[in-house]
Every structure is written in structure tokens, then in C-alpha cells.
Amino acid sequence: MELIIWLILLLPFIGFLLNVFFIRNERVAGILASAMVGASFVLTLVAVANLAGMPAESRRVQSVAWEWINTGGFRVPFGIMFDPLTAVMALLVTGVGALIHVYSIGYMHGDSRVVRYFAYLNLFITMMLFLVMANNLLLLFLGWEGVGLCSFLLIGFWFERKSASEAAVKAFVVNRIGDAAFILAMMAIYANFGTLNFYTVEYGGAVQEGFLNRMGEIIGLTFGPEWWQIGIATGISFMLLIGATGKSAQFPLFVWLPDAMAGPTPVSALIHAATMVTGGVYLMARTEPIFALSAATQTWVVWIGTLTAFIAATAALTQWDIKRVLAYSTVSQLGFMVAACGMGAYVAAIFHLLTHGIFKALLFLGSGSVIHGTHETQDMRKMGGLRKAMPTTFWTYMVGSFALAGIFPFAGFWSKDEIIGHAWFHNYLPAFFVLFATSLLTAFYMGRQVALVFYGDQRDRTYHAHESGQVMRLPLIALAVGAVLAGAINLPYLHWLTDWLQPVLNEEAVTWGVGNYVLAIIATLAAAAMMYTGWWVYTRNTNRVKVGGKDPAYRYSGDIWDGMSEAWYLDAFYNRVVVGGFKRTADFAARVLDPRGVDGVVTGIGRVFGALGVGVGRTQSGYVRTYALVFTVGVVIVLGFLAFAR
């Protein structure tokens, strides 16, 4: 078992090494990379089967390869683990990952740097697996930053493009802000528990304790000045939350994700929809005992998630770029997951994470197929009527849209319903109403998108649309099947996922009453109605959509529409105030303060001392030997003083 879980990690890494150092052939690179991730998926299945064979309470395998850090006091193992929560994450990463690798063979065909592309993808899978399999926070952080690096490499894959290189750097730096908070959280955890291990682990003949089951030790402890005492648990969990807002693209740090669409579309599907961006949600689920101690942080989590969901949905509503719609939609759905975490519904969050990973990957790959088939067109104003030219893409896209909109019986319906239901039945009413409204917006913008892309007539006739090849269609179909069926993993009454995660998350399944049925029926009917409305509005007004023109709805909303399409000007605010302010300050420091101020003062003090000794004129001579002589004379004088004064 230990060997198997290490192999899950190592296979993609071997693929990465081979692709970097040895393989120079596009075809070989793609097949090798896909095979490695595929094999890793198979091994994950084996490991899950093994895990299922164990008694529920002992379902956790840990394996330490070596002692990573040991400074005497501070010790961290380089170790991984496999438990139910890790298992579902690893299945998602390797499963969806393998499909996207296969799809990429078709999508990236003909690009000049395909080998490098597959190397990056393999490295990404490795790092993502480190993130979900690490048995301590520091190694999780290695994966966390590692996926950030791969995200940088892949967003900037076409680094010649200005937009791509800017977006890549932006993603890395914005994420770093969250990472800084993550680092602080780790230090606070270590300072209070003396370990960064999640659970107790035995290695090198000694037992090292974990911190997750010792939360009692920090109850009631506080830090900070006397007039503002903050609970340690609140401090730690809040820092973890900030870390999560970076990686999982939550308010106020979500601005990097829409720009990240400058990368190749399969990358958007894999990294910026299905896996990496869910890292923050995974982190919160894993460290759930800390969050449970702090009601204050939990409230923040709920509202950050809810607010993000709403803001991003309004932004998604107003985009013209097919991928930016999906990008904002991803931010919005991540908001649902985060809000669920805040409400203590971690299973619902993970459930939505899994279904979303499947159907959003499907949608992104579908949009990739559209982009591919329309010769790199991304502006939906130039599309229209594509359902005839690309039937497979159309049907699978419809499945994905239904799932995202939350229509019965598609996957998204079940998971989103769990979150909304939890909000309603556990009295998070303000959040409930915002989330419910958001889910209606979601249905509407998907209706809009489907209408704009696939219905009506092709508005820009300069290209000839065609369906994508087999290697791209098969992953679409596989994911479409998943988007229909994935809800089955946690159906009411069966609740497999809840039971499976019970040893980690300690949640009991919800028993459905009349209220649940009513809510579910209302939700799905409302979603269907809104999606139909969106579709109807944009097919009816299809002749008013012009290349380069305004949205038909712009007439009625005016500036509000602009505000929404800029995601409420958050990005503009950062650019002006934060980035601009920093640049001006830094420039001032570099051009004025440092050369004139600091240098001047320090040199000046030196001159004053020099002047006291021998007079200004001599010191200004500029000869090193003069200065040296002055110093030496001074030394001799002081020396003599010390020697004879006694």
C-alpha cells in the first residue's frame, strides 16, 4: 500500500522528467504523459479499494520517506498519506487529469512547444497530488506553491503574448499574498502545537503527534495587545482562510483567475476549474477542526464565499469571451463551496467540488472544442448556430450547462442543492437568499451562453466551423457521462460520500423531510425557468447581437452592466491604488530616498566624524590612502590611550 501511494505521485513526476530531459517528439510526449497519469489513476483506484477494505476508523495510510527538516527543535517529515478525503481528491485529480491529457494531444497538436506543455502538465499533476496527499502542512504547502508554479508556466505558455505573460505573473504574485498568510498560519500552528503533521505519525522509531486532534489545547488561548485580544484559533483559521482565498480565487483575491484564461484551454479546464483552484476548499476541509473553534472566522468564510459567488455570477452574466464566462462561473461556484465550508457543510463542499470538477472541466473542454473548431475565435458575438457544425460538442456542452445550472437529475443539481439546503435548514437565511439568487443567475448566464454560441446563425462568416477530432471528442463524452451520473455518489438516502468521508469530516447524513423535497423542486424548476429565459432572450434578440456591439440587455441596465462586466471594478481598484501606490512608493525609495536620503545620512555621519578628526579639506581629497591613514592614526591614538590610561 505504501508503495502504491508513492507510485501514484511518482509516475507523473517520472513523466515530467522524461519529457524535460529526453523526449523531443510531440506524439511520444503526449502519449507518455497521458499514460503516466492514466496509470496513476488506476493505482489510485487500487488504493481506494485497499482503503475500503479496512475498518472505517483506521482508514488512513501514512508513509514517511525521510525527515525533511530537523533543526533540533523544528521537525517536519517528508511524508504522504492516503485517507478517504485524500482518496476522492486524488481520484478527481488523476481521473479528470488523464482525460484532459488525452484531449490535449488533439488540442495542442501542431504547437511548437508541445513537449514542454506535457512536461508542465505532468509536473502539475505531481504537485497537485502532493497538495492532497501530504501528511503535514509544510509538504501540502510544497504542492500548493508547486501548482502555483505550474499555473504560472501554463498560463504563460504562450509567453510571447503580452496578455499571457502579464496574467501568468499576476496569478503568481496574487497567489503569493494568500501564501504569505498561509505561512503565518503554519508558524502559529507550529508555535502552539509543536508539529505540522495533520495526524499522529510514526517514523524512525519515534511517534510524532499531529495537531488536528489536539484542538482542545488552544481553546481560550489568545494573543495580541490587551485592548484587542484575538483567539489563537481565530488567528490561525483566518490566516488559512486568506490562504484559501488566494488559491481558490475568492474575494478579494479572485482577480487573477479571469486573466488566467490566457493559457491554453485544457489548462483552464484542469488547473483553473477542476483541480488547483479547489485547493483552498480542500485545505479548509482538512483543517476543519481549527475552523470549528472560531465562530468569527466561520462567519467570514460564509460571507466571503457568498459574496464571491454573487459578484462572480454577475460578472459571468456580462462577458463576451466564451472562456471568461466560464472563468467567472468557476469563481462563483468556488464561492458556493467556500460558503458551504463556512456553514460547516464540508461534505457538501467536497461533493460540489467533485461534481463541479467534472462538469466544469467538460464545459471548458467544450469551449476549447468550440475555439478549436472556429479557428481561435473566443468572442461569442462572432459565433452562433454552431450546433449544426459541431453536434458532439453541442450535446456534451448542453449536459455540462444543465449540470452547472443545477437541473434535475444532472450532477450539479445534487451538490448545489445540498449547499442551499444546508443554508436554509441551518438558518443561514441571508446567505441562503444570496446563494439562491446566484444559482438563478447561473442558470440564466448558461442559457445566454448556449444561445449565443450554439443557436441562431453564425454571425461572423469569415471562418468555417468544424467539429473536433476523435481524440478531443472522447474525453468530452466521458466527462458528459460523468456530469450526468456524478450526483449518484451522494444521493439522499444513499449518501455514500458522506459515509465515506465520515472518518475525516465527522458529518452525519441529512435525513430528507418534506422541506427538502419542496426546496429541491422549487430550486430545479426555478433553475430550468431561468435557463430557458436566458436562452429565450438571446435567441429572440439574436439579430441585435453585433460583432463588437453591446449586449441587448445593456439598454436596460446601462452603467450597471459595465460595472458587472468589470467584476465591480475590483481589478481596476487594485491597479490604481495598490499596484500604482506601491510602484510610486518603490520608485520614490529607489530614486530619491535611497541615493539621497539613506546614503546621504550615513555618508554624512561618516564625514562629520572625519571632519572632527582632521578637518574638512583633507577628508575630501578622495584618496583611499588618505582615509586609511586617518583611520589608522585614530586607531593608534585610541590604542595608546587604552594602553596607558590604566
Added chain:
Amino acid sequence: MNQLGFPILSLVLWLPALGALALIAIPRMGDATSRRVALACAMLTFLVSLVLPFNFESAPAQIMMVGAPPVMQFTESLPWLPTFGISYSLGLDGVSLWLVMLATFLGPIVVLSTWDSVHKQPRMFLALLLLLQTAMTGVFLAQDLLLFYIFWEFTLIPMTFLIGIWGGANRVYAARKFFLYTFAGSVLMLLAIIGMYVIHRGQIAQVDPSFRGTLDFGRIVSDLRQGNLQLSTTAERLLFGAFFLAFAVKVPLWPFHTWLPDAHVEAPTAGSVILAGVLLKLGSYGMIRFNLTLFPEASRWAAPAIGVLAVIGIIYGAAVAFAQTDMKKLVAYSSVSHMGFIVLGIFALNAEGVSGAILQSINHGLSTGALFLVVGVLYERRHTRELSAYGGIWKVMPVYAGLTLLIVLSSAGLPGLNGFIGEFTIMQGAFRSDYLGWIFVAFAVVGVVLAAAYLFKFYRAVFMGEVNEPANANLPDLSRRELATLVILAVPIVAIGLFPGILFGGMQHSVADVINGLTAVVAGR
């Protein structure tokens, strides 16, 4: 005499000087021959120095007794000026082991980097480089305060010439500034050494009238720890301050850093690599060896104030680095930021902080040394270091771009590479420190964010985007020699990131000694 029965330290110390002597003394040696001689000498030194870590006892047999001085290994000692108790004595412990290794490891790399870049009197240049290496190694090894001081001052001379003769347009100004700043600091240190000598002799002579005084480091420390030598609070703080200023200028700690960017910009590539790689570490080494060991009370007294300066340096250096358009200046200011971390770790005054600081000294030497080499590669091709002169180099020189990315990531502190381990351990130490605390780390961590900002600004400007200048379109990728130097540096960057235990293991015992020394004296009073 020591565990090997052989003066191994003297060999490591004087081999480069012998090489330098050979370069100077043998007449009419051609440039190519002199390069080969220098390289052979530097490589031989490194190979010999490999004996050290392999024979180093990470848990020496002598039991640590209360009041004992730090346990030195491979020791050797010859009387020099016995009337003043001055001797030629060398020794190595866990604090200096890896710093010596860093110096001998960078030696051949630096020599290699001069191959194409130094055309003006390469023989003299190489001789000075080798002399500099001896001087730096001597600082790490000397166990006598006067010997230490001599080596310390001696590092100034070759470096000043390297900048002043082989530097850029403004080289004389930069060399003078470098010399004055560091010399002003070290003169204070000399005063402190003399003061220490006088006080020590005075106090011991009262008990033992035959005592003539000594500058032996171990003897002074053991007298301090056993209470035979007691410094008044004022005297201790003054002496601490004098030592500290010398080291703070060298490190350089904000606000004593302004000589560094000038020196770096004007220095030839090899000089920059040595300067950032090893010379700055003399300062951090000195703080641990002298400030912490000799003046525990004053160290604890000054720690918060120094911590504040360090944190200012971290953020200030990073911000100023961000605003630079000259690559070398950018890297130079990044050094100010990174060295701030090291000082922060030292004055956390606990095992995590000090171990992290030592490790980070090594890491910074590798990563920043490599960054200067990276800049040198472009400079040799295009003779400009302006960021705006470049763009799209990733496409033109893919191997170079890949290696540079690795080095940039190491410098930015990506986990899995060396820089992260050092930074994290330092911050962990500062967080738990009795003298600093979480608030220091909360500010220091801003430096981590800014490091990503300025390093990626650099990377994007140079490597990403379209090839915007025709002159850049056909730049040749790394030559075999350049590739070798960068790859040799990349190996420890990755290895330390994954297996820092190799380094931590060796230093643990000595760090514990320093930390115990800090607290034992408290108990004694």
C-alpha cells in the same frame, strides 16, 4: 593535534594563496595557462576541503560542559606573538563548516566565470581572486581575535582592486565607497578587540598575576562562561555595538547598505558573485560567532531593535529592488532584502532562527551568486543590463531561460528548493522567539510576497514577451562552460531544498552551544 593528525585547515586556507603566488611569481605565463592554473588550484582546494564534512563529527565526543567554549574540530595552533598571547590558531565548528564549504565550492565557479569576461590582465585578476579566497576562508577559520581581524581586513584589499581596476565606468567611486564603509566598520571592531583584550587581561591578572593576556577566542569565551571575566553592562553593550557595526556594514543591514548596489553594479561578474556569495556572509558569521557568543546579555538587549532594522531591510530592499531597471541593481537590492532575513534569524536567539540563518547564508550564496552569473551571461552578449533592452529571451535561449527560472524560484523561496527552507526556518524561529515574536514575522512575510513581485518582474521583462530587439534575435544559448557553472550551482539548490538535513545535521551541535551560551550566562547571574 586534531582528529586527522594533519593541518588540513591550513591546507584549505593557504592553497589558493599558493596558487596566487604562482600566478604572480612565474614570469611570462600566458593568459590561457594562468586561467588553467587558477582553475586547477581552486578545484584542488575544493577537493581537499571535501575532507572536512566527511570527517566532521556532528556530535563531537567532548561532552558539552557548562562554561566550556564551543567545540572546535581539526584544530591547529602555533604561537605567534606569545608575549601578547597571540597565536596562529585555526578551528572549525558547525557554524563555519558549511560557510567554508561555500567558499571553496564557489571558488572554481568564479574562476570559470572569468574565462570570457575578463580580458584585461587576467593573470592579476585571478591572483587577486585566489588571495581573496584565502582571506575569506581565514575569517571563517581563525580562532584568534587578531588573526581574525587580519584576515577580515585582508578581504578588503583584493576586493577593492577587483572593483577599482576591472569594474565599470564608475568603478573608482564604487571601490572607494566599498572600502570606506567596510573599513570604518572594522576599525571600530579593532577597537573592541583591543578593549576586550585589555579588560580580559586586567581581570584575569588580578587572580593570576603571571597572566600576560590572550586573544585566543576559546579562552576568552570559557572565561566569560565561567564568570572569570565579567563585563559591566555598559562595557558589554559598547563592545557589542562596535562588533555589530562592523558586521552590519558587511551584511549589509539597513541603513548601512548603500555601498552594496554601487559595488555590485561596478564590479565585474566574478567580483559580484564572490561579493554576494561569500563576502556578505562574513558579516552574518561574525554576528553569530562574536556578538552572540561573547555578548549574550547585550544580544538579548539589542535583539528587538536589530529585528526592526532587519525587517525594514527586508521590505525596503524588496521595494527598491522592484523599482530598478538595471538587472544587477535589482539583484543587489534583493540581497539587502534576503540578508535582512538572515539577521532576523540570528537575533531570534533560538535554535530555529540561528540554524535557519546559517542555512540561508549558504542558500543566498548559491542563489544570488547564480543570479549574478545569469546577469553576466546576458551582459557578455549584449553589453547592457537594462531590463528594457530585453524581451522574449525564453524563445531565443530556452536552456538559459529554464535554468534562470530555477534560480529565480530558489531566490523567491519556492518550497522544494533551498531558499524556502532557510526563510521558513528563520521565520519560524522569529515567530517563537522570546525577543521578537509574530509581529516581526507578519512584516517579514511581506518580503516573501515582494520577492515574487520583483523577481517575476525581472523574469517577465527579460524572458517573456516578443523578441523586441533585432540584436536579441540570434543570441547563442549557453556555452558549455556557462551551462556547467549554472548546472553545478543548480544541484545544491535542489538538493538542499529536499534534503536540508545534511546541512542542519552538521550545524546542530554548534548552534545548540551558541544558544546554551546565551541562556547559561543568564543562569549564572
